[in-house]
Amino acid sequence: MIANAALAQDRQLILVGNLIPDAATGPVGPATLVVIDGKIVEVTTQREIDKAGVADAMEADAVINLRDKTVMPGLIDLHVHLTGDPGGDFWKEATEPAEWGVVVGAKNALLTAKAGFTTVREAGSSQYSAFSLRRGTADGIIPGPRIIAAGPALAIVGGHGDVSGFTEDINKVLTSGYSCTGAVQCAEKVRKASRAGSDVIKITATGGVLSQQGRGLEAQFTNEEMRSIADTAHSLGLKVMAHAHGARGIEAASRAGIDTIEHGTFADEAALKVMKTNGTAMVPTLMAFQGVSEGLGKGIYTPVVEEKIRMTLGNVGKAVTSAKRLGVPIVFGTDAGVFDHGRNAEEFQLMVNAGLTPREAITSATTAAAKALDMDMEIGRIAVGYSADLIAFDGNPLDDVTVLEKVDWVMVRGRVID
Structure with a gap:
């Protein structure tokens, strides 16, 4: 309360x-x-x-x-999923109404605030659940942090962020309506998200670990599609955050004008140099990998997902070390929701383990994160x-x-x- x-x-x-x-x-x-x-x-x-x-x-x-x-x-966390809890992602679309996300989100908003995080960027939710939470915390009806909300993520058809793992008739019913093909349609989806109330545009620029699509973690959108998304969003005064694991997908997203790379797991020197040149910030979300590793072998994830988790774990933190060396901006984000909400601050030690000083880690969650939100004169x-x-x-x-x-x-x- x-x-x-x-x-x-x-x-x-x-x-x-x-x-x-x-x-x-x-x-x-x-x-x-x-x-x-x-x-x-x-x-x-x-x-x-x-x-x-x-x-x-x-x-x-x-x-x-x-x-x-x-x-x-x-503190500021630039990558959370307040409307969800760990595990069961494969089935939730078919078993839970979108309204339930607001109930779960109210619980998690309080946990997040009590953990010291007073501003968060909600990195993907159902159409209106995060927007409802945003209003509730702003008005003081729901105790929680200031929320910068993306709403549904833009994805390729059948890619990470779209519905997959069901038969085609079920996929069609459950899709969020934000998958797109081609530059024109992707621009339309950005405008749709803006109209619905998005504060920031979230895209899934590469494959992902927790989706049922097992075709790798490299680029999914074309270069033209990503440029269209970035240009359209920026014309509307919105920034773009891109889920991205694979190096070439990270590089392409940065070249396209995407503002932040979320995860950045396999970023190599070539990708990081492009990020440095373009001023693209990295949001490492190291706690996400801590969280999923804790769930291995417990029946939480399907075999497809477990295989991808095991593939990524050996690389966690390496890109952060290289990003610091090359001068790539690093800002704080955790992917809370993949692990239990309220544990966000455990990310700090993981960042220090990856080579940041305590001062740099704290800056990433205060002044640097505020700058990434264009709110550095407010928070x-x-x-x-x-x-x-x-x-x-x-x-x-x-x-x-x-x-x-x-x-x-x-x-x-x-x-x-x-």
Whole structure:
């Protein structure tokens, strides 16, 4: 539930033990924050703490005492699936109504926010379920993070993201209506997604691990189709995120003008150099592979999927190491929904294991992720005028990123999440 939701409109004073305004700044010690109408309106550090703290506390509608905690900006996950839980993907299209995704999504939105993630990019859902969640969290009806929603992903007919694994008559009934063939039809589907309410366009540029289509993980859209998608989306002011595993599919997506590569599992030096040249960011989703590996041999996945999982596991993290070396932007995303929601912060240690410093890993989930969303003047740091998206915990994540796996207090848009 949302505690004291009405206080989003009042003057809240937050007493901070150790403030980290952003990853670049690092800890600055004790501070006070004033929040009004969901926005940060004052940030007072140690120099003024003695004079400002008591007086402000007397004038505040609410005082939140976090003197024994570290406080930093809320985290951003650029790849989640709030409307789904792990396992059973093959059958869900045939057994669960789309409305059930909103029920599941409400549960997962709360878990995600309580884990410290105050903004997420919903990377594929049924037609309106993520849009309903987006509105619910924005209005404070559903406790959860700010949601940037893609809606259904664009896919090739029979490819990853389209329905497959059933007989053709069943596939036809269950299809999302967003598969396309040819540049003209793909442009039409982008416009359809925009009309329906998508904040970002999601495409499946290559084959995928968890779909029933077992024909590999390389490019599925043609170059012309991907260019049409990127150009059309950009003309509408929308960015494009591309699920992509195989190196040549990654390279083609970047050349086409796609904004972010999701997963990037088999990205080689040639693909990464194209990404560097085009400014295409990588969203590694290392936790996705952690999650699927935990499900192997338990009857969760079909033999087709298990074979693809085993094929990818030996490469997890290698592309991240190479991307850092070549200067490719790396931004935070987990693919939560493939694993249990609420575990998102476990991605940080996996990124560090792949070669990022703690500061780089935290930047990827704050200022860098905000920039990828074109929201870097609203979220990703603690500063006057920014959204009051805050988390509190013990310790210093710049020394040990695992402290972010246990967040004690969360505020989203000025609302405290319980």
